[in-house]
Amino acid sequence: MREWLRRQFNGAYERMLRRELGSSPEHVAIIQDGNRRYARSHGDDAPDGHKKGAKTSERVLDWCDESGVEELTLYAFSTENFDRPQEELDPLFDLMEDKLYEFADADRVHESGVRICAIGETERLPPRLRDAVDYAEDRTSDYDNFRLNIALAYGGRAELLGAVRDVARDVESGALSPDDVTVDEVDERLCRQPARDVDLIIRTGGDERTSNFLPWHANGNEAAVYFCAPYWPEFSKVDFLRGLRTYESREKSWQRTRTERAVALVRSAAETELAEAKTVASRLREKLPSAGAEEVVAELERQGDAEAAD
Missing domain, CATH: 1.20.5 (Single alpha-helices involved in coiled-coils or other helix-helix interfaces)
Known part of the structure; x- marks a missing residue:
């Protein structure tokens, strides 16, 4: 009875949120935090939490499609994650490899015209995972209806540092004048950048920080940020819609201010x-x-x- 009541309440609340929402953000970026803590809270190992989290990622794709979001970036693996124990990394790499092949071959991906892109220092990944990245990108390279960015071996500071060094080398060699150093020049040197600036960042797991995630595309655009308590495997459609509401409230506030x-x-x-x-x-x-x-x-x-x- 309690579970039935919970479902009825969530369904009603979801409908209310949908009625309140107007325009949706074009680009949503998500920090999928809490997989390991979720696993521990259920007496499981970290790989079990990552597997549950992968299911949530699949559902979010559907929610984006329903809401009119055109680009989604998932923070799957940061440069700091390389410091984790190897017994945790190997199953995680296996899972990401399997999911990339699965997504690349999924009928709904091709029917919906989803383009899969990896952003980050992918050369640091194991060869088998790099092969999976290449396969997914090649299989979906002709699509432009929706863009799914997977942040792998990604670190925002490292990305910006690499772009700045590249600009400095070009200025020193004379290939680029200091007066010609523009936003576009820096943007072009970012590694496998998203197609759009970020409108909304969502972080699960209770931490209220953006963790070096897309600083150029999010902070430069003053993206709205929605922090929520559920671990990533528990992230629900209601949580997602709340995030969209945060974005819309920020936009209305901006319009009033302007x-x-x-x-x-x-x-x-x-x-x-x-x-x-x-x-x-x-x-x-x-x-x-x-x-x-x-x-x-x-x-x-x-x-x-x-x-x-x-």
Whole structure:
């Protein structure tokens, strides 16, 4: 009975969230945290948590499709993760290898036109996993309906450092002028970058930090961030919709702020013009002959007062 009530409540809440949502973000990036803690809390080993988390990743693809999201980036493996014990890394690499082949051959991926891309220092991955990456990218390279980025051996600082060093080498060699160092020049040197800037970052597992994840594409775009408590295997559709709501609330707040700034700017300009008009009127009163001067001055002042009233 309790489980039935929970499902009914979640279903009703999900419908309410959907009614509240308007436009969706184009690019959602997710830090899939909590697989190991989930496994420990259920008396399992880390690989079991990663397997459960992989199921959640598959469901999120469906939720993105339903919500109109056009690009999804999943933080699957960071450069710091290489420090984990080898007995944990090998099963994790096996799982990612299997899932890449599975995704690349899945009918729904081809029917939906999903393009799979890996971002990060993929050359550091085991050869068998690099082969799986190449296979998935080659099989889906012609699609552009939806883009799925898998962040593998990824670290945001390392990515930015590599781009900066590349720019510095080109400037030193004379291939690039310092005056030509632009956002686009840096962007082109990022390793296998996403197609779009990030609109929303979601992090599961309770930690409130973005962990060196896509600093150029997220922080530069001032992406909305949604932190939630559930471990990644427990992440639900309701949690996902809450994340979308966070993005939309941020966008509405931005729109209000931009509107308020625009109004303030117009008012400031109007006040300046009014002050200038009155200054001109005062000078005319002093310079013009008495005949007709008062009429001209009165008209200038009238126009200034009318602009201020608007």
